[in-house]
Amino acid sequence: MLPPKSDFSEWYHEIIQQAQIMDIRYPVKGLYVWFPFGFKLRNLIYGKLRDVMDREHDEVYFPALIPETELGKEGEHIKGFEDEVYWITHGGLDELDVKLALRPTSETAMYPMFRLWIRSHADLPLKVYQIVNVFRYETKHTRPLIRLREITSFKEAHTAHRSYEEAEENVRKAVDAYKDFFDSLAVPYFIIKRPEWDKFPGADYTIAFDTVMPDGKTLQIGTVHHLADNFARTFDIKYETPAGDHAFVHQTCYGISERCVASVISIHGDDLGLILPFHLAPHQAVVIPILYKGREKEVLDLSNEVFFRLREMGVRTILDDSDERPGAKYYRWELFGVPLRIEIGPREAESGEVVISFRDERMKRKIPADEITEEKVVEWAEEMQERLRRRAIDSMLEKVKFFESADEMEEWMGRGIALFHLCNSLKCGEKIEETVRAGVLGEIIEMPEEIKVERAGKCIVCGSNGKLNAMAKSY
Amino acid sequence: MLPPKSDFSEWYHEIIQQAQIMDIRYPVKGLYVWFPFGFKLRNLIYGKLRDVMDREHDEVYFPALIPETELGKEGEHIKGFEDEVYWITHGGLDELDVKLALRPTSETAMYPMFRLWIRSHADLPLKVYQIVNVFRYETKHTRPLIRLREITSFKEAHTAHRSYEEAEENVRKAVDAYKDFFDSLAVPYFIIKRPEWDKFPGADYTIAFDTVMPDGKTLQIGTVHHLADNFARTFDIKYETPAGDHAFVHQTCYGISERCVASVISIHGDDLGLILPFHLAPHQAVVIPILYKGREKEVLDLSNEVFFRLREMGVRTILDDSDERPGAKYYRWELFGVPLRIEIGPREAESGEVVISFRDERMKRKIPADEITEEKVVEWAEEMQERLRRRAIDSMLEKVKFFESADEMEEWMGRGIALFHLCNSLKCGEKIEETVRAGVLGEIIEMPEEIKVERAGKCIVCGSNGKLNAMAKSY
Numbered sequence: 001m002l003p004p005k006s007d008f009s010e011w012y013h014e015i016i017q018q019a020q021i022m023d024i025r026y027p028v029k030g031l032y033v034w035f036p037f038g039f040k041l042r043n044l045i046y047g048k049l050r051d052v053m054d055r056e057h058d059e060v061y062f063p064a065l066i067p068e069t070e071l072g073k074e075g076e077h078i079k080g081f082e083d084e085v086y087w088i089t090h091g092g093l094d095e096l097d098v099k100l101a102l103r104p105t106s107e108t109a110m111y112p113m114f115r116l117w118i119r120s121h122a123d124l125p126l127k128v129y130q131i132v133n134v135f136r137y138e139t140k141h142t143r144p145l146i147r148l149r150e151i152t153s154f155k156e157a158h159t160a161h162r163s164y165e166e167a168e169e170n171v172r173k174a175v176d177a178y179k180d181f182f183d184s185l186a187v188p189y190f191i192i193k194r195p196e197w198d199k200f201p202g203a204d205y206t207i208a209f210d211t212v213m214p215d216g217k218t219l220q221i222g223t224v225h226h227l228a229d230n231f232a233r234t235f236d237i238k239y240e241t242p243a244g245d246h247a248f249v250h251q252t253c254y255g256i257s258e259r260c261v262a263s264v265i266s267i268h269g270d271d272l273g274l275i276l277p278f279h280l281a282p283h284q285a286v287v288i289p290i291l292y293k294g295r296e297k298e299v300l301d302l303s304n305e306v307f308f309r310l311r312e313m314g315v316r317t318i319l320d321d322s323d324e325r326p327g328a329k330y331y332r333w334e335l336f337g338v339p340l341r342i343e344i345g346p347r348e349a350e351s352g353e354v355v356i357s358f359r360d361e362r363m364k365r366k367i368p369a370d371e372i373t374e375e376k377v378v379e380w381a382e383e384m385q386e387r388l389r390r391r392a393i394d395s396m397l398e399k400v401k402f403f404e405s406a407d408e409m410e411e412w413m414g415r416g417i418a419l420f421h422l423c424n425s426l427k428c429g430e431k432i433e434e435t436v437r438a439g440v441l442g443e444i445i446e447m448p449e450e451i452k453v454e455r456a457g458k459c460i461v462c463g464s465n466g467k468l469n470a471m472a473k474s475y
Numbered sequence: 476m477l478p479p480k481s482d483f484s485e486w487y488h489e490i491i492q493q494a495q496i497m498d499i500r501y502p503v504k505g506l507y508v509w510f511p512f513g514f515k516l517r518n519l520i521y522g523k524l525r526d527v528m529d530r531e532h533d534e535v536y537f538p539a540l541i542p543e544t545e546l547g548k549e550g551e552h553i554k555g556f557e558d559e560v561y562w563i564t565h566g567g568l569d570e571l572d573v574k575l576a577l578r579p580t581s582e583t584a585m586y587p588m589f590r591l592w593i594r595s596h597a598d599l600p601l602k603v604y605q606i607v608n609v610f611r612y613e614t615k616h617t618r619p620l621i622r623l624r625e626i627t628s629f630k631e632a633h634t635a636h637r638s639y640e641e642a643e644e645n646v647r648k649a650v651d652a653y654k655d656f657f658d659s660l661a662v663p664y665f666i667i668k669r670p671e672w673d674k675f676p677g678a679d680y681t682i683a684f685d686t687v688m689p690d691g692k693t694l695q696i697g698t699v700h701h702l703a704d705n706f707a708r709t710f711d712i713k714y715e716t717p718a719g720d721h722a723f724v725h726q727t728c729y730g731i732s733e734r735c736v737a738s739v740i741s742i743h744g745d746d747l748g749l750i751l752p753f754h755l756a757p758h759q760a761v762v763i764p765i766l767y768k769g770r771e772k773e774v775l776d777l778s779n780e781v782f783f784r785l786r787e788m789g790v791r792t793i794l795d796d797s798d799e800r801p802g803a804k805y806y807r808w809e810l811f812g813v814p815l816r817i818e819i820g821p822r823e824a825e826s827g828e829v830v831i832s833f834r835d836e837r838m839k840r841k842i843p844a845d846e847i848t849e850e851k852v853v854e855w856a857e858e859m860q861e862r863l864r865r866r867a868i869d870s871m872l873e874k875v876k877f878f879e880s881a882d883e884m885e886e887w888m889g890r891g892i893a894l895f896h897l898c899n900s901l902k903c904g905e906k907i908e909e910t911v912r913a914g915v916l917g918e919i920i921e922m923p924e925e926i927k928v929e930r931a932g933k934c935i936v937c938g939s940n941g942k943l944n945a946m947a948k949s950y
Contacts, residue, residue: 025591026584028542028575033588036533036603043534058511059518063625064608065561067503083567086540088577090562091612100503102563102577109501113508116500128511133539133608137566150538 004271008215019274022144030142030149040282052181057127062109065100070108074234080201084136102135110158111235120240129157145262146475153258160249167250174224174254186277186388187263188396191446204228211263212399216415218472221263224254267392274337275360278381285310285317286333290345298349313374393448402453406435413438414473421457421466428461441470479746483690494749497619505617505624515757527656532602537584540575545583549709555676559611577610585633586710595715604632620737628733635724642725649699649729661752661863662738663871666921679703686738687874691891693947696738699729742867749812750835753856760785760792761808765820773824788849868923877928881910888913889948896932896941903936916945
């Protein structure tokens with residue numbers, strides 16, 4: 001049994017283990033093991049991400065080990081990471097001449113090579129990505145998929161362009177690609193420009209995707225950084241322009257980690273277990289024969305027929321003809337979030353109608369077995385996707401509140417995301433963070449259209465012209 | 476231009492870079508960067524490997540960091556790896572309480588968890604695999620794909636069974652799976668049981684797949700280990716038998732690294748570049764329009780037609796309508812190993828016939844464009860696969876020689892693999908290794924049927940009953 005989802009922290013802790021996403025018993029803090037079922041879900045979600053990336057990027061792989069000399073080159077960047085880098089000091093019994101960092105992210109592994117790869121304007125844009133493990137020495141409370149010492153599945157894209165404007169155009173494209181991806185997960189998000197004091201170390205600016213978790217805290221699920229020519233100057237990445245001059249490239253980078261899996265689990269799940277969008281479910285349908293003595297054959301015949309029909313359509317289907325009670329089977333497949341359940345008993349075998357229900361609705365309907373066609377399944381999957389999207393937005397709306405004064409905001413922190421106007425100055429930012437004791441997420445660029453709040457207004461601190469900002473306790 | 480393949484070491488060094496497999500300029504010894512083209516080839520080869528594994532294994536992911544306390548538990552195992560493990564001693568500026576090893580292989584990461592996963596006989600067999608980066612502090616000469624400090628793509632499978640015999644049955648299945656895999660690469664191999672003194676640290680015995688490289692040295696491209704209950708005793712992995720007793724599991728593990736990519740490149744390539752089996756080629760076909768002034772339209776029309784037809788069949792096809800000379804285009808696509816080339820000039824556009832040639836034959840034939848059908852492409856791919864297999868075996872046969880006395884064997888070392896009979900005793904093994912100054916690979920279990928040598932005979936050292944063994948200089 002799961003704890004109720006209203007007790008989110010406990011629920012999350014338990015569902016990760018009970019629904020066999022990750023085993024949390026590995027003997028090092030912050031490191032977890034992907035179970036087979038969890039890894040199938042991970043592969044399906046990352047398959048979608050890969051599709052989105054493959055449209056305009058080449059996949060590559062850069063080494064996991066970065067020499068201290070490279071990692072330290074960009075001043076802001078190393079300052080941002082030096083407290084959380086794992087250092088390799090020894091190979092066997094030998095002390096290494098140059099310490100090696102386990103990549104916390106790959107700018108400093110990639111950009112010395114970009115310097116060699118980029119010669120002329122014809123080499124631009126350069127757009128690559130990789131899906132790799134990265135490492136952070138987290139001293140805070142760790143949590144599976146959310147705060148890890150080994151992020152096992154970091155998708156990081158890195159690009160180089162001719163100018164600041166072309167890089168900015170790519171920031172827009174990356175944001176659009178991420179929107180496609182999170183829309184396919186039916187996970188709603190705010191797109192927020194991080195304040196100057198909270199941008200990626202070394203970036204010109206940072207745009208983040210934040211979702212709101214069931215406990216009201218926000219989870220950053222994706223980031224897109226405009227790097228301008230900051231790293232290009234450090235790593236001397238120049239290209240020959242059509243006119244024959246040499247100019248620094250402008251770069252962007254953007255990442256998504258297994259937090260995307262955490263968001264799917266957290267946003268859609270309920271007291272009974274996982275709820276998964278149809279196209280992401282490792283098991284998309286389960287056929288459950290209800291057996292009565294003497295009537296087994298006809299029930300199993302129809303069950304097999306439906307099972308093989310679904311399989312042939314490419315639907316990932318299970319036939320659960322084990323000896324357990326139907327109730328135990330329902331319980332298990334609900335826990336694993338199987339979207340479509342089909343029950344077949346003697347009455348159904350006789351009439352040729354079967355009982356279907358969807359994991360998110362839990363409403364039973366009868367339909368003739370013959371009507372389970374490929375078109376029908378596609379239609380059901382789309383309807384379910386839309387229901388999940390709506391449900392996720394409705395539940396997010398309960399955790400969004402607009403404030404005109406800072407007084408009640410502190411109480412709201414930990415319950416949801418606060419919207420307010422801010423002049424975006426460091427001074428007013430610090431002031432409000434101090435008053436409310438939470439972090440400013442930044443200026444809102446895009447949010448679900450259901451949220452009706454003015455984009456401009458008076459700064460909540462100083463009263464001058466302000467833009468819509470967000471604040472929340474965050475993971 | 477590549478050096479001739481007869482100068483294998485130079486050829487390999489150059490083709491890795493020129494055919495854009497890996498960039499060897501990363502600033503740490505033994506670490507390389509996968510270029511986009513190389514990574515596509517890697518993904519296609521590993522896709523095949525994954526298919527073979529998915530038949531009977533679940534994919535999982537275990538952490539890359541192993542605490543010193545776990546890594547050191549199995550005595551033989553740690554002795555085998557302690558000289559080549561990278562140690563993480565610091566997180567940020569803090570010294571870690573327990574040093575962490577970067578996994579050199581994952582027995583000691585997985586088996587403490589197997590202890591928790593396995594309760595009853597119903598949990599067995601347990602068969603999982605993962606494709607991960609592993610690390611070795613190599614002090615010898617490093618080489619892309621062959622001897623690395625970060626093996627980026629280590630496929631390791633780990634299984635647990637009820638008895639020694641059931642584990643042994645799984646060793647046979649693993650060997651069969653690997654045969655399927657290497658056959659699909661058209662890479663010929665010897666299957667060899669490693670001598671007692673050269674088995675995997677902690678194993679009961681080790682079976683290896685060795686291929687012979689163009690320079691006559693052997694390359695170990697896969698290994699399968701029977702672990703008996705050695706690790707189960709160390710990590711206390713027990714199950715409840717049907718009778719209610721508790722017994723240790725028996726285990727196997729087996730691995731393949733990116734050496735499989737090295738073998739494809741090395742075995743099939745020629746002086747002009749890569750030669751790739753059709754199903755593994757990132758670009759399977761290239762259509763090259765030969766343009767003459769005034770006749771461009773008809774040539775491009777037919778070229779486009781053929782290009783789109785191939786694309787629709789799912790053939791990964793390029794239309795090279797760039798401005799370069801045809802010779803430059805041929806040269807490039809030969810370097811990248813594109814299996815099928817289609818040339819279309821004004822004469823072809825008029826007659827509706829096109830000129831096709833295959834990368835391995837380089838013989839031109841004319842066929843009507845209409846005859847390029849899906850069935851035809853499948854047939855061509857199979858014929859090419861068979862030609863590559865034959866060619867690879869023929870070239871291997873030149874590097875296999877049987878010896879009845881040790882006298883001439885030393886001279887043969889570095890030119891090929893020596894077969895001879897050995898009684899398999901440590902004493903005679905040491906003696907022959909000392910005389911010939913090379914390593915005994917072990918007893919031959921299977922080899923290409925074209926090699927006609929008696930399996931039993933008198934030991935080359937002591938004259939008593941012996942089995943067919945192999946010896947070679949190895950990578």
